[in-house]
Amino acid sequence: MLSQIYTCGLMGIEGFMVCAETDISGGMPSFDVVGLPDAAVKEAKERAKSAIKNSGFKMPSKRIITNLSPANQRKEGTSYDLPMAISLLDATEQIKIEDRDKTVFIGELSLDGSINSCAGVLPMVITAYKNGFEKAFVPMDNASEAAAVEGIDIYPVRNIREIAAHFDGSQRIEPYRVDIADYFARQAEEEPDFCDVKGQENVKRALEVAAAGNHNVIMIGSPGSGKSMLARRMGSILPDMTFDEALETTKIHSIAGILPKDVPMIVHRPMRSPHHTASSAALAGGTRNARPGELSLAHNGILFLDELPEFRRDVLEVLRQPLEDGMVTISRANAVVTYPCNIMLIASMNPCKCGYFGDSRRSCTCTEAQISKYRGKISGPLLDRIDIQVEVAAVDYDDLSSMKKGEESARIKERVNRARQLQLERYKGMKIYSNSQLTAGMIDEFCRIDSQTNIMLKAAFETLGLSARAHSRILKVARTIADLAGEKDIKAEHIAEAIQYRSLDRKYFE
Numbered sequence: 131m132l133s134q135i136y137t138c139g140l141m142g143i144e145g146f147m148v149c150a151e152t153d154i155s156g157g158m159p160s161f162d163v164v165g166l167p168d169a170a171v172k173e174a175k176e177r178a179k180s181a182i183k184n185s186g187f188k189m190p191s192k193r194i195i196t197n198l199s200p201a202n203q204r205k206e207g208t209s210y211d212l213p214m215a216i217s218l219l220d221a222t223e224q225i226k227i228e229d230r231d232k233t234v235f236i237g238e239l240s241l242d243g244s245i246n247s248c249a250g251v252l253p254m255v256i257t258a259y260k261n262g263f264e265k266a267f268v269p270m271d272n273a274s275e276a277a278a279v280e281g282i283d284i285y286p287v288r289n290i291r292e293i294a295a296h297f298d299g300s301q302r303i304e305p306y307r308v309d310i311a312d313y314f315a316r317q318a319e320e321e322p323d324f325c326d327v328k329g330q331e332n333v334k335r336a337l338e339v340a341a342a343g344n345h346n347v348i349m350i351g352s353p354g355s356g357k358s359m360l361a362r363r364m365g366s367i368l369p370d371m372t373f374d375e376a377l378e379t380t381k382i383h384s385i386a387g388i389l390p391k392d393v394p395m396i397v398h399r400p401m402r403s404p405h406h407t408a409s410s411a412a413l414a415g416g417t418r419n420a421r422p423g424e425l426s427l428a429h430n431g432i433l434f435l436d437e438l439p440e441f442r443r444d445v446l447e448v449l450r451q452p453l454e455d456g457m458v459t460i461s462r463a464n465a466v467v468t469y470p471c472n473i474m475l476i477a478s479m480n481p482c483k484c485g486y487f488g489d490s491r492r493s494c495t496c497t498e499a500q501i502s503k504y505r506g507k508i509s510g511p512l513l514d515r516i517d518i519q520v521e522v523a524a525v526d527y528d529d530l531s532s533m534k535k536g537e538e539s540a541r542i543k544e545r546v547n548r549a550r551q552l553q554l555e556r557y558k559g560m561k562i563y564s565n566s567q568l569t570a571g572m573i574d575e576f577c578r579i580d581s582q583t584n585i586m587l588k589a590a591f592e593t594l595g596l597s598a599r600a601h602s603r604i605l606k607v608a609r610t611i612a613d614l615a616g617e618k619d620i621k622a623e624h625i626a627e628a629i630q631y632r633s634l635d636r637k638y639f640e
Contacts, residue, residue: 133221136234136263137213138254139205142420142467143381145250145257149199150210152217157193163214165198168206177239178215185243185290187224194218204465209248212237212267215290225294233265234258235293236272243290247271249387252380255279267293274394275384277308278377308394314376321366322359324539329529330356336520336631338542341367342549343610344564345603346453346475346515348438351522352492353485357478360522361434364476366539368399368431369550375430375563378470382429386422400431406440410448415469420460425452426469438479439507446512449475453515456567472567475516479508491524517566517603518631549613565610570602577605583622590629604628 133152138145161175175196182189196214198205213235219225227233236254237245251272258266259282266284268276273286283305287293295301324334333349337360340347349357371379380396383389389396404412404424415423424433425448435441452458456472481487482501487494496504513519553564556576562568568576579587591601605620607628612620 131221131223133217135213135217135220135227135230136258137210137236138234138257139203139209140207140250140253140385141203141465142469143253143378143385143422145254146200146203147257147261148205148210148213150213150217151197151199152214152221153195153197154190154218154221155193155195159191159193161194161196163196163198165196165201166204167198167210168204170208171198171205171210174208174211174214174239177211177241178218180241181211181215181239181243181290182219184241185294187219187290187294188222190222207248207250208238208246209236209250209254211239212245212290215239216293219290219294225297227297229265232263233267234263235267237267237269237287239290245269245287245289247391250385251276252278252384252389255282255284256381258282271391273306274308274392275380275389277306278310278380278394280310310373310395313394314373314397321539322363323366324360324363324542325535325537327356327360327363327536328532329525330360330522333360333520333522334536334542336518337364338367338546339607339610339614339627339631340364340474340476340518341369341542342546342614343517343553343606344472344474344566345517345607345610346477346566347518347520348477348479348513348516349520349522350479350481352489352524353480355522355524357522358436361432361436361476361478362401363539364432364434364474365399365401367542367546368474369543369547371397371399371430372554372563379430382422382426382469386427388427400428401434402428402432403434403436406435406437408441408445410442410445413445414448414452414458415460415467420465420467422469423458425449425458425471425473428473429470430472431474433473433475435475435477438477439504441507443507443509446507447509450509450512450515453512472563474566477516478522481505489524514597514599515603517607519633520631545614548616549610552613552616565606565613568606568609573602573605577609577620579605579608579620579625583620583625586622587625587629590632594629594632596632600632604632607631 135150137148139148163175216235220227238248247269252275255266255276256279259279267287270286270288276284285303286306296303376395376397402424413424452471458471459468482496483504484495486492608620608624611624611627
């Protein structure tokens with residue numbers, strides 16, 4: 131007898147429909163899986179056999195063949211376990227599946243018939259919904275993320291016996307519900323506050339501009355000046371996530387298998403901080419199955435690279451294309467996968483190896499060759515892609531000893547949210563969310579300046595020896611500064627402040 135049960139596969143962050151077709155016929159007992167399965171999928175037949183027997187069902191002593199259609203697309207992961215087992219039980223008429231053309235099954239099996247969580251359930255359920263499916267049976271631990279998709283009933287299951295009881299009517303499973311709007315509204319996360327930072331008002335201003343326009347930042351200063359402290363407080367002033375941003379970020383974390391249990395959606399912008407020993411594959415993504423790396427896991431959030439020159443040069447060069455395009459493409463022998471990575475890069479570094487070049491309190495012990503080698507790890511093209519470059523000076527004792535609190539993150543975030551809302555309204559329907567994403571054509575339309583301001587920008591361009599890319603980024607930053615000021619047009623003072631954020635090009639990297 132032939133049975134057809136539907137499930138989903140993954141290619142990058144997008145899913146595709148898969149039909150698990152099982153045919154049982156006479157002949158020598160065997161169980162074969164076809165349809166381009168990887169090693170994990172091939173092993174599924176052994177898990178399915180034990181799970182079926184240990185759940186109280188009979189494993190037929192016949193020739194069994196399961197085809198995962200479409201047969202020309204690679205199938206990876208353990209999410210095919212459950213549909214294969216259900217297809218076999220349906221083919222032997224031990225379970226009768228209702229509405230099979232409107233139902234998908236996703237899950238990994240244990241040998242005792244328990245259904246374990248698996249990666250990528252959210253994008254799979256989204257794919258099922260888009261293809262007209264109305265019901266999805268998923269592992270209990272994945273129910274929250276799956277229920278974030280409206281329009282499809284989610285049935286959380288712990289084991290195969292629960293599925294059998296549901297379809298024979300003896301113990302119906304109630305669809306799992308979650309109120310995403312309410313979840314967004316009541317989620318508050320304790321973040322380190324900017325009011326704890328003493329002094330550094332110019333750096334706080336630069337970071338506020340960066341948060342408002344999603345601009346990349348590099349902070350340069352001697353050890354102990356507060357670079358890491360400032361960076362780790364950026365999450366407290368980032369604008370609230372839109373639903374689309376939250377959904378896309380959650381999909382990536384689901385695929386990576388790091389979405390926390392009982393979290394239907396990531397509503398806080400992620401902050402990833404890989405160690406400087408990270409490889410290029412860890413940063414960009416990869417391994418044999420082309421999983422997302424730190425760049426993609428930081429999508430719609432922050433990638434913080436502390437002590438930037440300590441990263442290997444080849445690792446840093448991986449950043450160049452993703453920072454420009456907002457996506458990273460991973461090529462493997464069996465697949466080419468593209469993940470989004472619209473990130474805010476925040477990097478920090480010392481001005482030299484010992485850290486005290488230009489410090490008014492301590493002398494630098496580095497030679498010119500050592501300084502040049504240390505800074506040389508940061509290539510010109512990479513530095514060109516960083517919109518805001520700010521110097522973090524040592525904090526004065528008077529500031530450190532002062533009992534006066536700085537401005538709270540909540541007040542800064544209010545200004546950032548207002549500026550970002552202006553951008554969302556301005557770029558509505560253009561599929562961009564911030565000034566940093568403006569293309570060359572959009573810059574001409576939205577970043578116009580008058581003739582006098584243009585003369586000032588031209589003088590800075592020639593004096594600082596800026597590139598065409600740096601010119602575009604100055605205009606984007608100026609657009610953000612104008613938004614923070616509530617101005618429709620970019621004025622001379624906005625351009626002047628944006629130029630100021632490029633002045634370290636010559637001081638440290640000339």
